[in-house]
Amino acid sequence: MPKPTFFRLADEKRQRLIKAAYAEFARVPFQTASISNIIRDAGIPRGSFYQYFEDKTDIFFYLLDQTRMQTTSLYEQALRRHNGDLFAALDEFFNAAADVLIEGPDAEFYANVFLYMDFQSATHFSPSDAKPPHKKELLRTTLSLIDRDKLVVSSDEEVGMLFRQAMWIFMQSLGHYYHRLRNGEQISLAQLKARMATMLHWLQFGAGVQKEDLHD
Amino acid sequence: MPKPTFFRLADEKRQRLIKAAYAEFARVPFQTASISNIIRDAGIPRGSFYQYFEDKTDIFFYLLDQTRMQTTSLYEQALRRHNGDLFAALDEFFNAAADVLIEGPDAEFYANVFLYMDFQSATHFSPSDAKPPHKKELLRTTLSLIDRDKLVVSSDEEVGMLFRQAMWIFMQSLGHYYHRLRNGEQISLAQLKARMATMLHWLQFGAGVQKEDLHD
DNA sequence: GCGTATAATGACAGTTTGTCACATGACATT
DNA sequence: AATGTCATGTGACAAACTGTCATTATACGC
Secondary structure, eight states: OOOHHHHTSOHHHHHHHHHHHHHHHHHSOTTTOOHHHHHHHHTOOHHHHHHHOSSHHHHHHHHHHHHHHHHHHHHHHHHHHTTTOHHHHHHHHHHHHHHHHHHSTTHHHHHHHHHHOBHHHHHHSSOTTSOOSSTTHHHHHHHHHOOGGGBOOOSHHHHHHHHHHHHHHHHHHHHHHHHHHHTTOOOOHHHHHHHHHHHHHHHHHOSBOOTGGGOO | OOOHHHHTSOHHHHHHHHHHHHHHHHHSOTTTOOHHHHHHHHTOOHHHHHHHOSSHHHHHHHHHHHHHHHHHHHHHHHHHHTTTOHHHHHHHHHHHHHHHHHHSTTHHHHHHHHHHOBHHHHHHSSOTTSOOSSTTHHHHHHHHHOOGGGBOOOSHHHHHHHHHHHHHHHHHHHHHHHHHHHTTOOOOHHHHHHHHHHHHHHHHHOSBOOGGGGOO
16 A cells, blocks of 8 residues: 555646556566656656555555456446346456456556466455455455355355456456457457356356256 | 576586575565575576576476476376366366375475466466477367367367366465465365365356256 | 654665676597 | 687676665644
8 A cells, every 4th residue: 555645745746656657567567667667757756656655566556456446336336237146247347347448548557467467466456465455345245245046156255266266257368368469469359258258158057068968 | 498508417416406496486486586596505606597597487487397297197197087078187187286286395386386377377387488389288188188079169269268267276276275374274185175176166067057947 | 933744865785687708628630 | 638619617797676764855833
């Protein structure tokens, strides 16, 4: 989390810093991104940066949290609209979120996020040592709103597992999309959505031939 | 890939270097690991290291490939034993591989692999700019040995998607296991296996209530 | 004006990485 | 034994980056 000083900054200065950070994390993956570049771009002295943020991780996840807040609400809306039908909500959410992440202004930033995010971060979607601010917020929303009669789950733990499996489909598909794009291969937004739908359908109905189908 | 010089090295020296590298990558995640530590441990001059390897990534994936070769054969055996039944083979393979990765001598190394591996690497399981040596080897084995009549897939592309979804279950579960372990929470190998089985079962038969089940 | 808390600043020490000019060794040929 | 050649060994070095800290500047209440 940014330090209090950061939030007391003049708007113009804060925006300049945020913009420079987005640019750097869009230019190269997190591991390669450097604070030196960010502060040079933003025209902010080195010491000041450390007055606002702990380190590179801190500012990175701050940027990520910004958009997570948007998408979280998209998900919750979908879940309510479909009366707690998890798979229907996920399907709608994936499509809406893909639009935001791929056609929005920070697409390159997200490309680096989804191509280079590690498992630990993907699972918890915030730095491991952070206090849980809204960590697992999506999961909590899920637990409270879903209709369990439509799922084959026997505990909250299992709902969590299922939810993560679905989120991986989403993240992996975005990674796949950006990977193709950067290698100059043809891939459309529609194809991406089809891919997500297929994988989600497997998770819902199974990718193995059903027992019933064998009764002939 | 290591440079030719590396393979011409005296056995003792090569082993010393490999051992030091394993130790470093077991000590900290890839991003944090340093070549400086490896060569200090191995007692090898800096210049020499760069005569053997391109960089940190190069030696890391060399180590990883070592064990991939083992596990690949485990998978192929399972697939043959089950006459191309993908899900049966995966189930057996997951259990066998988990034994190797968790009870073997390099468990700490794998912990860092599975906790901190990024999506790009996970998908391709080798550095992105490397020539495909045995890249996608598991996938190719799968394509040639599986019985497609037991699956709801319509193309090789879809087999690939399904296979990756399954592999993610495996990797994510190992990540989960190690995460728990490092946070001092109780988790047994049996629980890990149960988790993988549940998730794989969902993928095979569906986690949503089936259409047939609604006909009452 | 004065004093105190808050913020800004950039020089600096400590690391790390990849390179390069040079040293050393092995070995075949004369 | 002398020489030439090719592969390998070596460590000093430049470049880059990170996080800190002593010092200076600013704002604000009284």
